[in-house]
Each structure stands twice: as C-alpha cells, then as structure tokens.
Amino acid sequence: MACPVKVLIVDDSPSNLFALKIFLKNIDAEFVEASNGHDALQETLKHDFAVAILDVSMPEMDGYELARRIRKRKRTEDLPIIFLSAVYSDNYHVFKGYNSGAVDFLPKPFMPEVLTDKVLFFIKIYKQQVKLRKTIRALERTKVLVLEQNKILEELASQDMLTGLYNRRQLAKILKQEAEKSRCSGGDLSIIILDLDHFKKVNDTYGHDFGDYVIKEFAARILSCISDSDFAFRFGGEEFIVLLPQTDLHGATATAENIRRLCADKLFQNLPHTISMTVSIGVSSYRNNPPKQHKDMIRHADIALYHAKGNGRNRVSVYSGLIKPNASL
Ligand SMILES: [Mg+2]
Known part of the structure; x- marks a missing residue:
C-alpha cells in the first residue's frame, strides 16, 4: 500500500x-x-x-x-x-x-x-x-540494462563463437587502430599468421567435433603464449592471426616460435582420439617492412606463411620483403 x-x-x-x-x-x-x-x-x-x-x-x-x-x-x-x-x-x-x-x-x-x-x-x-x-528512476534502470546488454552483444559480435578469440571482422578495425598508435608512439607493430598443418585430415579422419576441439585447444595455446596487450583472432577455419603492439620482428618471431613448439610438442588429446599437430607460421613487422596500407601487413605475413608451408611446414618464416609469393612452393 x-x-x-x-x-x-x-x-x-x-x-x-x-x-x-x-x-x-x-x-x-x-x-x-x-x-x-x-x-x-x-x-x-x-x-x-x-x-x-x-x-x-x-x-x-x-x-x-x-x-x-x-x-x-x-x-x-x-x-x-x-x-x-x-x-x-x-x-x-x-x-x-x-x-x-x-x-x-x-x-x-x-x-x-x-x-x-x-x-x-x-x-x-x-x-x-x-x-x-519513479518513471525517471525506472528509465535510468532500463538505460543501465540496455547499456549492459549492448556491451554483451558487442562482445558477442566481436568474438569467434568456438574459440572466444576476436573474429575476422574485428581485424581491420584493431589493425588500423594499433597501426595508428604505433605511428604516433614510434613503436613497432608485428603480425603473426598461423595455419594448422593438414587440418582437413583431422576433420576427415576424426570428425568435426574432434576438429573443433583441436581448434579450441590450439586457440588456448596461442593465448598462453601471448601477452595481455596482444590481440588474437580466428581468421578462418584453421587460420589464426596475432597482432603484437609495441613488438618488433625479433620479439614476434620468438612468440611465434613458442607457439609452434607448444603446438608440436604437446599432444592434442580428447578421448578416444590423441593426435600430434604442427603449425606453419608467417611473421611480419611494421618497421621492418613498412606497408603502403595497414592491410598489406596481413599480406606480408601471409607471404611468409606460404614460405613456411613450402619449406616443409612446422616452421616459422619471417617476411623479409625479398620473399615472393609462392617462391618456394
Ligand atoms: Mg500564531
């Protein structure tokens, strides 16, 4: 009453x-x-x-x-x-x-x-x-709820559902933002592209559920090797990208090597299946090979990735500017 x-x-x-x-x-x-x-x-x-x-x-x-x-x-x-x-x-x-x-x-x-x-x-x-x-208070509560829900929706829209990493749509936005920051601060920005070797065989042999497990497990291994200031994306099916702000080519290559080793050295086990996996990785940095456009950084790292694939997979290849696409394939 x-x-x-x-x-x-x-x-x-x-x-x-x-x-x-x-x-x-x-x-x-x-x-x-x-x-x-x-x-x-x-x-x-x-x-x-x-x-x-x-x-x-x-x-x-x-x-x-x-x-x-x-x-x-x-x-x-x-x-x-x-x-x-x-x-x-x-x-x-x-x-x-x-x-x-x-x-x-x-x-x-x-x-x-x-x-x-x-x-x-x-x-x-x-x-x-x-x-x-009372109406104003109710409206204020509603506003807070809407803002919270928008934030959740925004996070969901920016995430890859399977791995929880950023999705491909976020890459252009974050790459542009980080390239701008590096330009202002004079710091470097590096990019790593990772592609699980022969992943198609995993799906074909063990089924998509196990394939999904491998993708999730690999995403977790990537996260365990990078710092809080780095950004990890699921770029495609079994392809991933890591952006490393304030990191030069040397630092990015070391991180890429850690991920490669963690992938190759530890079995992927989700009973009843246990397999070993390897990953091929391409690395490029802003300062080492300044791109004409931000998105060229992805192209540079991708060229290096193809080089790694062409040289036997399970390796890290660095874009030097001299590597031509498919040069070693
Ligand atoms: Mg009186």
Whole structure:
C-alpha cells in the first residue's frame, strides 16, 4: 500500500492546529503538526511533504523566517508554502510572505473550502512529481540494462563463437587502430599468421567435433603464449592471426616460435582420439617492412606463411620483403 501523502501544519496555537485539521478533514493525507519553526524544520528533515501551511505570527521564529529556511535547504527548496494570517494580511505583509517563499497567502478568516482546494491542488502536483520521479528512476534502470546488454552483444559480435578469440571482422578495425598508435608512439607493430598443418585430415579422419576441439585447444595455446596487450583472432577455419603492439620482428618471431613448439610438442588429446599437430607460421613487422596500407601487413605475413608451408611446414618464416609469393612452393 502506498504511504499517505503528508501535509505539514505549523502554528503556535494548539486550538488553531486543531481547527485546521477539522477544516481539512476531508483530505486524504497525514497531517504532521509543529508548534514552532524549529520543530517544523526538524519535521521537514524526517518527511517529504506535499505542502506546508504556516502561521505567520509565531514567537522566536516567525513564518517568514521559517519559509526562508525551508527554501534554503536543497531537500525542501521546492516545498509549496501557504501562509495563514489574521494579523498581517495587508499588502506589505502579503508581499513579504511571497518574497520569503510562499506560493499563497490566505488572510484569516478564510473559507475552509478554499484552503481545502488549494491543499488538494498541491497534493495532486506532489503525486504527479512522485510518479514522474519513479518513471525517471525506472528509465535510468532500463538505460543501465540496455547499456549492459549492448556491451554483451558487442562482445558477442566481436568474438569467434568456438574459440572466444576476436573474429575476422574485428581485424581491420584493431589493425588500423594499433597501426595508428604505433605511428604516433614510434613503436613497432608485428603480425603473426598461423595455419594448422593438414587440418582437413583431422576433420576427415576424426570428425568435426574432434576438429573443433583441436581448434579450441590450439586457440588456448596461442593465448598462453601471448601477452595481455596482444590481440588474437580466428581468421578462418584453421587460420589464426596475432597482432603484437609495441613488438618488433625479433620479439614476434620468438612468440611465434613458442607457439609452434607448444603446438608440436604437446599432444592434442580428447578421448578416444590423441593426435600430434604442427603449425606453419608467417611473421611480419611494421618497421621492418613498412606497408603502403595497414592491410598489406596481413599480406606480408601471409607471404611468409606460404614460405613456411613450402619449406616443409612446422616452421616459422619471417617476411623479409625479398620473399615472393609462392617462391618456394
Ligand atoms: Mg500564531
């Protein structure tokens, strides 16, 4: 059940407070009473009010001062204030009331119906504001959810489903971004292309499930050999690419050799099948052979890969700029 709307009534006279509640008895609200300005301010810290009805003439802190203090606080700066006064109802005091933050000023005696209507109006506004705030909070929660889901979708769209590596679509984007970074920093950028040797035979002999296992296991071995700042992609069926920012040809060749060795030395075992696999690898670096376009780096590494394949597979071949495509095939 929703909490009742609260209305603050402040008057130093207990009989006035009593009378006010009688006047407003038809309003479905909880009336919180205060007999002086200090207590009233305390109540505004404890509750959210739809409207405050203040007596003007009160000892210690009069209604004007109380209204000014209510306006000063962030929490209550928009609280509608209605002044009731029998003594100060001339123009000067009415304007003084508005200047101190009142939205209405009712001289006594007033018709209870008029006050009831005004209070009902502010309660209606208050309820609309509460509803609006709830809607805003719900929208904010939805926005957070949508952003989270977009992030997940983005990750899924950039991933190869089988291996969890980046997919081919991400290569052009990341290559361009890393080439730009290297150009600005003056650092190097290397690329490694890896192709599992005779992989087709694995699928043909042991089936695609085992073939998938080999691909996943090889992807895991690649990841175990590279650093967090490197990027690994599944480029095609059994073809992979690693981008190594801030790494020269020497460093990339060492990484490629580690991957080659880890592939060849450790059996691929997923019962009932156990096989040995080798990989051929091509390496190229930005500084060693500056490409005309970023994508030429892939072509350079690919030429080196073909060289490795042509020289007996299970080896790392480095693009020197002198190797011609199919030169050794
Ligand atoms: Mg009074």
